Amino acid sequence: MTGSIHLEDKHVELFLRDLIDRYGYDFTSYSRPSLKRRISRLILLDKFPDFISFQLRVENDAEYFKRFVEQITVNVTEMFRDPLFYKTIREQILPVLQNLPAIRIWHAGCSTGEEVYSMAILLQEAGLLQKSLLFATDINPLVLEKVKIAAYPISHIRQDAENYEHSGGMNDFSTYYKVQGNTAKFDEGLRKKIILSTHNLVSGHPFNRFHFILCRNVMIYFDKELQERALNLFDESLEYQGFFALGAKETMKFATIKKRFKQVDNKEKIWRKVNDHP
Numbered sequence: 001m002t003g004s005i006h007l008e009d010k011h012v013e014l015f016l017r018d019l020i021d022r023y024g025y026d027f028t029s030y031s032r033p034s035l036k037r038r039i040s041r042l043i044l045l046d047k048f049p050d051f052i053s054f055q056l057r058v059e060n061d062a063e064y065f066k067r068f069v070e071q072i073t074v075n076v077t078e079m080f081r082d083p084l085f086y087k088t089i090r091e092q093i094l095p096v097l098q099n100l101p102a103i104r105i106w107h108a109g110c111s112t113g114e115e116v117y118s119m120a121i122l123l124q125e126a127g128l129l130q131k132s133l134l135f136a137t138d139i140n141p142l143v144l145e146k147v148k149i150a151a152y153p154i155s156h157i158r159q160d161a162e163n164y165e166h167s168g169g170m171n172d173f174s175t176y177y178k179v180q181g182n183t184a185k186f187d188e189g190l191r192k193k194i195i196l197s198t199h200n201l202v203s204g205h206p207f208n209r210f211h212f213i214l215c216r217n218v219m220i221y222f223d224k225e226l227q228e229r230a231l232n233l234f235d236e237s238l239e240y241q242g243f244f245a246l247g248a249k250e251t252m253k254f255a256t257i258k259k260r261f262k263q264v265d266n267k268e269k270i271w272r273k274v275n276d277h278p
């Protein structure tokens with residue numbers, strides 16, 4: 001597949017409005033250049049003659065709409081992504097959370113679940129998994145199916161094991177999975193504490209109160225206004241003294257909620273809620 005096709009702004013805007021009416025999914029606050037790039041790529045990939053034929057298919061074929069969502073939202077992830085981030089969780093966050101009678105963690109935009117299983121491994125190694133619940137949510141139901149199955153390509157395992165080691169992991173990483181064909185199937189014991197649900201940060205409401213919320217490499221695709229809205233949702237969903245984490249390239253610098261938060265570490269994007277709502 002090569003090249004790209006030109007998309008008229010007004011056609012894209014109308015298309016996005018139609019999707020709200022037809023499916024209740026609102027992509028109007030996603031950053032335009034990346035959204036248009038992905039639409040154009042999908043049109044070429046699936047060999048539509050033009051934008052209008054693509055639009056008709058998405059709007060009239062609910063199965064194809066799932067593919068659209070999968071391709072428009074970026075699902076790239078890996079285990080122990082940014083290993084030093086996980087090292088900070090081991091060293092600075094878990095020693096605080098361990099004092100709680102029960103720990104609730106929310107992974108918003110968890111994709112295929114590598115981030116959630118990484119956290120489950122950290123909790124297990126700290127002896128905290130039994131009293132923890134990990135809520136894993138994503139807009140895309142297809143990725144959540146993969147979290148449930150927990151079988152990841154064996155071709156990624158060397159990188160995952162290296163990341164695990166750099167995060168301060170002391171075990172042999174292979175104790176956490178069994179090789180099945182060309183996949184590494186992760187331990188059932190880790191899965192038991194993970195609760196899966198579709199949740200859309202554009203339209204979703206708070207559904208629980210958490211001690212730690214992670215939303216990494218998700219808001220990077222949102223415009224400023226939607227970022228602000230999602231941050232308010234996280235603030236409302238976070239317990240006083242709870243922790244909040246973003247991806248390496250993301251920031252809270254311009255957010256109104258920033259005044260209630262203090263960065264835990266000067267390198268990693270982890271904050272603590274130090275002031276509660278008035």
Ligand SMILES: C[S@@+](CC[C@H](N)C(=O)[O-])C[C@H]1O[C@@H](n2cnc3c(N)ncnc32)[C@H](O)[C@@H]1O
Nearest residue numbers: 073074077109111139140200201202216217218
């Ligand atoms: C690049 S992945 C990040 C995965 C993981 N958090 C990480 O950092 O490795 C972004 C995820 O955000 C999800 N996402 C995009 N828009 C969303 C929305 N409005 N609500 C919830 N999840 C969304 C995508 O489906 C995708 O799985």
